Amino acid sequence: MYQHTKQYITAGASPENARGALVMLHGRGGTAQNIISLADGLNVADMAIYAPQAGNQSWYPYSFMAEESQNQPALDSALEVIDDLVKKIEADGIPARRIYFTGFSQGACLTLEYIARNAQRFGGAAAFTGGLIGKQLIMSRYQGDFAGTPVFIGTGDPDPHVPLTRVNETVEILKKLNAEVTVKVYPGRPHTILQEEIELANQLVFSV
Secondary structure, three states: OOOOOOOEEEEEOOHHHOOEEEEEEOOOOOOHHHHHHHHHHOOOOOEEEEEEOOHHHOOOOOOOOOOHHHHOOHHHHHHHHHHHHHHHHHHOOOOHHHEEEEEEOHHHHHHHHHHHHOEOOOOEEEEEOOOOOOOOOOHHHOOEOOOOOEEEEEEEEOOOOOOHHHHHHHHHHHHHOOOEEEEEEEEOOOOOOOHHHHHHHHHHOOOO
């Protein structure tokens, strides 16, 4: 199993001039460069953008619904990469309420897992096909108060990697932590990001 190095690439505004920061997490087989190109379609031109790179282009080796022990220590290492990046962004002068997150597939799962374990007033999150991680969810991990943080989740039904049942469980947990959650289910949609999802993310999460 592997530990992730803390490598990331940046784009957009410099932290001192930015209205916020966006952490972008790529999917399995993807790259930081590949997910950062998604920013072109989002209303984030005046944000400082950070995209970490997973070792072996994968944040954890098995399905997000596998026994957690199978995905360790890679999963904890991935969450640590995000946490370190958030701390760096805060140290650069951008507070949590102006930090946004987005990810696709494996990156969407990680986005949701990280924010649910660290619930507070963030800028917002857009998860393109993802859910909380683990064969069984450990509810005691998900604590805090999102205080109305907007969260958008888009997914297909059926999706080859992310069952709708897990998306629905995830929505319930986020709502209990006071997130303002919008979920959009696209019947028969392939495992991809639709233009409509990008537009909804802009409207619901990145509109400020």
